[in-house]
Amino acid sequence: MKRYRRLRRPAMASVVLATMGALLGSGTALPGRQDAPRAMNILVMGTDGRDTITDAERRAFHAGGRACGCTDVLMLVHLSARRDRVSVIGLPRDSYARIPAHRDQAGGRERPAHPAKINAAFREGGPELAVRTVESMTGVSVDRHLQVDFRRFMDTVDEVGGVEVCTPRRLRDSATGIDLAPGTHRLGGGRALQYVRARHADGSADLGRIRRQQRFLVQALRQVRVSGVLSEPARTARMVRTLLGSGPQGFGFVDLARLAAALHRLPASATEFTTVPIGRLAPAEAGVGSALMWDREKADALFARIRADRPLVEKGTHPRPKEPPSIVGSPAPVRGSAYACS
Template identity: 60%
Template sequence: MLTHIDPPAGSRRARRLRLAVPGVFLIVAAVGTGHAAAQPLPVQRVDVFDDMKNRPDAGNGTNILLMGTDGRDTITRKEKREFHAGGVACNCTDTLMLVHVSEARDRVSVVGLPRDSYADIPAHRDEATGEERPAHPGKINGAYAEGGPELSVRTVEEMTGVRVDRYLQLDFRRFMDSVETVGGVRVCTSRPLKDRTTKLDLAPGSHLLDGGRSLQYVRSRHVDGSADFGRIQRQQRFLVAAMKSVRTGNVLTDSVRAARLGRSLVGAAQVDRGFSAEQILTLAKDLGKLPASSMEFTTVPVNGFSETLNGALQWDRPKADKVFRALGQDRPLTRDSKARLSDPPRFGSPVTVRGDTIECR
């Protein structure tokens, strides 16, 4: 399924490559590459899939791994101070979302993978020392630090049994710049949101966030006792709000803003070599037609902490396997959910919600 040779136009594989991840990140990246044929954008290509073996079988639809790293050397000292984004980066993935776009292009399912999930890191060559490391336990976000995007993809595939077709990696700078270009993103909260680390401070109600405050919003994990579960919910809520900002702000129809947005985002994005700018553009056009009700969000169910790895979350395997089987079989995660992402999630019992239940009203 993964190839560096363009498939014939109209083939099933070609159709599958014209699917996209929800959210401002991929939408604006795609729109901004509208002139890519004449003026290619400087996308950093990363060859992740060539040497991967013993992978899960390909299913219908397309699976994309969205990776948000904690790289912060691209933002200024002033921005670090103002938005409390300093500290030492662990060179790991703060955010991991497995996104499934249905074969019929009529549904998008987003599964949040908690950063502290217990994982069996596959055997690999250490990037720093060049030494071969055997398989060993670790947290899922540490796979990137040990072996970059390839090891992250391999770890997610082994944990989920889902074949990853594409991946996109984002850092602080590109996130902030993309939000600024669309004129900010409006989010809603039914309760106060205060985080002692990021200094996020939002009163109940609706807020238009600029790039820096948006970074605080999606990074905060000390708002309440829900920790990373709450942060995943806010990130999922932000994706829906960002889509709405792109649409209502006429970014899609303003070629200058769209091109600027694409350059600011895609220029720093690392994508696998088969994800061309032209394909991303087609993906965004297809995705832009989907209503929020066609998107569903959930988090991997967990049932406690690992007894062998301090602080690591243990997945509830029967429930988690049910989620990943649905993705592999191109089925919706839930037939009809009226739940809302409004209250802190209960530990280990995340709900699956539709995108239209988490929009600002």
């Protein structure tokens, strides 16, 4: 694969805004690949950097700590050829992976293919290596990738007037500082950041966090519609500028605004979510620590549907979302409408 101009590497946080950006079309076209004329696959990456928000915001929203320079969140977003369906697959950051041979970006030395957690690919070789790693594991060709930082996430949530979330039980996470009583809450940018980063609120760890991020995404897309942002040219322009940021992007301003106008009409039922099926924990002899092994048979079937541009949830079925009972396994795919607050 040819090397391509690397995006600036600001602090990256939540997959949620990244997925919003992907749905609206921002991202970076990979080298030698034209804009997908039919279906489009976008790898959404949120890293654990922390340098785009102020010291005061880091303290207020518990966003400090030491960054590892890896991807904190990975999701594969598939837009159907007819642009009438969006499928989002969560890829747990602790997934066992075999990272392809590459030149290490830190020292410049050649490294052979080797086992590691999937989130190490970004640290070792940046977004290009992260894309290659995901492609080798899924068999899905990634057309674009997108990174997002804390600043863009917080500002965009505030731009739409906050996002409503609901929790059936108390949601408390000491690491991010979030503490929500049972019920419905409207979260501004900072508190929304705490919500989507929480992974110590229950025993489901990263899989539970992915599910909460997916719920948040559905509510965020609803809020974009009801807030009228995309029906007012001035507010649309402001939203697009926020999503594009100041760094280079693969979409121009006009193209992004046009795609946003086309996609914002999708109902919640046109979005569907799942997490890649987990088979077991990696054995100690694998040498990568506590990692999750994908259930290859089920994962291959899942990604075959993506390659064939087929829905994850068959028409006429409406399974209700359930929290994953353990690390092993994964919940059935659900449509976005099943994530409504009640």
